[in-house]
Amino acid sequence: MNAPVKSLTGKTDWNSLIREVISGEWRDPATGRRCEVPFETIRIEETLDGGAADLVAPLKIGRKLAVVSDSNTVEAMGRRVARELRGWADVEEIVFPGDTHCDEPTIALMQEKTRHCEGCVVVGSGSLSDTVKFATFKDGRKYASFATAASMNGYGAGTASVTLANGYKTSVSAHAPRAVFVDLKVNAAAPPWLSAAGFGDSIVRPVAQVEWWAAHRLLGTSYSQTPFDLFHVEKDEELMIKTSPGYPAGSVEANGYLYRVLVLASFGNNIVGSSHSGSMGEHQISHWIDMFAGSAHPGSTHGQQVGVACVVLARLHRYLLSLDKAPRIRPTQISEMDFVRRYGDSIGRMMFAEAKKKSFDSEGAATFNRRLEEIWPQLRAELKAMMIDPDDLARMLKAAGGPVTPSDLGLPLNVWRKAMKHARDIRNRWSFLDLADDAGLLDDFLANDPQ
Numbered sequence: 421m422n423a424p425v426k427s428l429t430g431k432t433d434w435n436s437l438i439r440e441v442i443s444g445e446w447r448d449p450a451t452g453r454r455c456e457v458p459f460e461t462i463r464i465e466e467t468l469d470g471g472a473a474d475l476v477a478p479l480k481i482g483r484k485l486a487v488v489s490d491s492n493t494v495e496a497m498g499r500r501v502a503r504e505l506r507g508w509a510d511v512e513e514i515v516f517p518g519d520t521h522c523d524e525p526t527i528a529l530m531q532e533k534t535r536h537c538e539g540c541v542v543v544g545s546g547s548l549s550d551t552v553k554f555a556t557f558k559d560g561r562k563y564a565s566f567a568t569a570a571s572m573n574g575y576g577a578g579t580a581s582v583t584l585a586n587g588y589k590t591s592v593s594a595h596a597p598r599a600v601f602v603d604l605k606v607n608a609a610a611p612p613w614l615s616a617a618g619f620g621d622s623i624v625r626p627v628a629q630v631e632w633w634a635a636h637r638l639l640g641t642s643y644s645q646t647p648f649d650l651f652h653v654e655k656d657e658e659l660m661i662k663t664s665p666g667y668p669a670g671s672v673e674a675n676g677y678l679y680r681v682l683v684l685a686s687f688g689n690n691i692v693g694s695s696h697s698g699s700m701g702e703h704q705i706s707h708w709i710d711m712f713a714g715s716a717h718p719g720s721t722h723g724q725q726v727g728v729a730c731v732v733l734a735r736l737h738r739y740l741l742s743l744d745k746a747p748r749i750r751p752t753q754i755s756e757m758d759f760v761r762r763y764g765d766s767i768g769r770m771m772f773a774e775a776k777k778k779s780f781d782s783e784g785a786a787t788f789n790r791r792l793e794e795i796w797p798q799l800r801a802e803l804k805a806m807m808i809d810p811d812d813l814a815r816m817l818k819a820a821g822g823p824v825t826p827s828d829l830g831l832p833l834n835v836w837r838k839a840m841k842h843a844r845d846i847r848n849r850w851s852f853l854d855l856a857d858d859a860g861l862l863d864d865f866l867a868n869d870p871q
Contacts, residue, residue, distance in 0.1 A: 434464035434604070434676050437654050441687050448646050448691075455646065457690045458578065461599045464679050466672055468603040472504035472541075472566075479598045481562040482538025484510040488530070488552055489543040491518040493568045497606050498543040501566055505541070512537055522550040523583040530555040537561075542597075545569045545614075546721075547581075550594075554580040557594040565597040569610040570618040570678045572723050573698060575600050576686030581722075586766040589711050590847075591699075596690065602679050608670045613724075615667040615675055616822035620727020622681045623816060624698050625657060626808035627730045630737055631700035631851045633806060637799055638791055639850060647688025647697035656680045664820040701851030702729035704843040709831065711846075712763070713839070718830030720823070727817050728829055732840065732869065734810035736852055739865060741803055746796035748789050749858035752779035759845065777848040780858060826871055837866050 440446040442462060444454045460479055468475065476485075485505060489498025494515050502513045514533050520526060530551050534540055540563040542552040549565055556563045557580070567575055574581065580594040607615075629648055636643035651657040659677045666674030688697050706725035709717065740747065754775060760768035780788060792799075814824045823829050826836035841862065844853045856862040 431466065432673070432676060434466075434602075434680065435462070437650075437656075438462050438464070438680070438683055438687075441650075449649055450645050455687075455691045457576075457687050458596045459576065459599060462576070462601075462683055463599070464602040464604065464676060464683070466603075466676075467605050468566075468601055469500070469605075470504060472501045472601075473508040475599070475601055476505060476541060476564055477508060479562070479564055481540075481564060481598055482509075484512070484536070484538045486512050486514050486534040486537040486540045487543060488514045488516065488534065488540055488548065490516045490520055490548050493544040493548070496610070497566060497568050497603065501541060501543050516548060516551075520547050520551060521583060522547040522554065522581060524585050526551055527555050527558070527582070531559060534561075535559075539563055541566065543568060545571050545575070549575060550580040550582065553597070554582060554592065554594045562598050564599045565601070567600060567602045567679070568606060569614040570607055570675055570682060571610075571614040571621075571721060572618060573621050573682045573685045576683060576690070577695070578690055579695065586764075586770075587711065588767045588770060589707055591695065596686070600683070604672045604676050604679070607679070608672045608675045612667045612670065612821055614721075615678060616664075616817075616820045617721045617723030617727070618678055618682060619660070619664050619667070619723075619820045620725075620730070620817060620822050621698075621723035622660065622678065622685065623813065624700075624702055624726060624730050625651060626806055627702055627733050627737070628696065628698050628700040629806045630803050631733075632696045634799065634803060634852070634855075635850045637795060637802070638788065641850075642692075642694075644692040644697070646691055647685070650684045650688055651681065654680075656684060661816055664816065668821045696849070700849065701843065701853045702726050702733050704846040704849070704851065704853070705729040705733075705839050707846050708839045708843040709835070711767075712842075713831065713835050716832050716835045720829040720831070724823050724829060727822050728824060728826060731810050731814050731817065731824060732871065733852065734808055734813050735869060736856060736865060737803070737807050738810060740852060740856060740861070741800050741807070746789075746793045747855065747859035747861060748792075749780060749785050749855065750860065751782050751785045752854075752858055754779045762842070762845075771845050774848045775845050778850050778854065785858070833871060836871060840866055 487502040505511050543566045578596045579591045582592050583589045635641045660681045663674040756772045759772040817824050
């Protein structure tokens with residue numbers, strides 16, 4: 421397999437493979453079937469300066485457009501996109517605060533501020549992107565996205581991360597943008613820690629794959645190799661890792677390979693209809709921190725937290741898979757009143773209802789133990805072929821300029837251990853956190869892990 425090729429001008433063709441997937445030409449190597457993704461176009465270019473109208477016009481998202489940016493992105497790209505669209509479209513510029521969160525009041529405000537417009541063009545990342553995504557989904561309008569920082573892998577996702585009125589942060593069904601446009605020079609000029617955060621959110625692949633495959637083998641849940649195959653067609657994951665030390669210097673090349681992995685990750689999610697290929701126990705840890713760290717939250721971003729969680733979960737994987745004898749779980753110790761005491765009445769009862777779905781009673785634990793014991797030698801071999809060495813992973817994150825430990829995040833160790841212990845409460849998605857805790861091994865691991 422080859423890396424993205426150089427054109428006759430010597431520039432990298434950042435959109436190879438991406439074009440094939442969007443057009444339906446690429447076939448899943450496992451099934452031979454064409455794969456469909458809900459995008460009209462995705463463009464990654466070294467510069468898009470002057471081209472916004474030519475990019476947006478074919479999308480037919482309207483001729484009266486809201487160009488939405490925030491105080492961090494308006495000067496970086498928002499004002500430029502609005503200027504380039506004027507003359508072709510009737511443009512209303514809307515600038516949100518830089519600390520915008522994707523919650524129910526902000527989504528309602530976004531709907532109100534953009535209600536006179538036929539479609540939206542969001543210039544920004546993270547929470548701003550999700551806010552526009554869900555606001556337009558709710559009222560049936562289309563939108564396009566100009567990315568400004570490679571800080572997360574949700575640009576092309578069909579879901580949005582929303583904080584509900586009761587404080588519960590959850591992933592909700594939404595819609596993907598009609599198009600995603602990436603100006604690499606703009607993104608490379610963003611603070612380099614943002615790219616390092618995106619790297620933390622992207623290097624999750626081996627950690628998530630271990631947990632998703634284990635759940636498939638032990639619980640019979642669905643699994644697809646397609647999202648992982650996409651990363652290897654043109655060696656994108658390998659090239660992302662190789663070039664990641666270039667983030668601090670603002671390398672266009674390093675951000676280009678990072679964006680290819682971010683885009684291909686969104687393709688995988690859309691093709692299989694779930695986020696399992698890039699969101700398992702490590703994401704639950706990050707969500708728990710965002711929801712429950714309170715005043716101890718250091719202001720770290722989701723991608724930074726996911727990167728640190730990946731390192732620690734990789735150590736948990738290594739520990740559990742080093743056991744010659746299969747661990748044995750006990751019935752899950754789960755109580756609605758414990759959840760209410762820990763999280764309050766509204767969130768506690770909601771989370772309990774979800775966590776209860778994956779809990780084991782005595783009969784379920786016995787069935788699980790028989791299955792685990794039966795396949796343990798084979799399962800260990802399968803998972804060891806997928807897993808990443810946690811020390812190698814830590815070195816990669818450090819070289820990219822990202823945090824590696826909870827203390828690097830500025831998070832107190834006691835809060836980190838609570839996140840590791842209780843992250844399994846977040847959603848009905850089984851991971852090695854469930855396995856270790858139900859087997860009575862998680863507390864000892866946390867007490868002895870060199871965090």
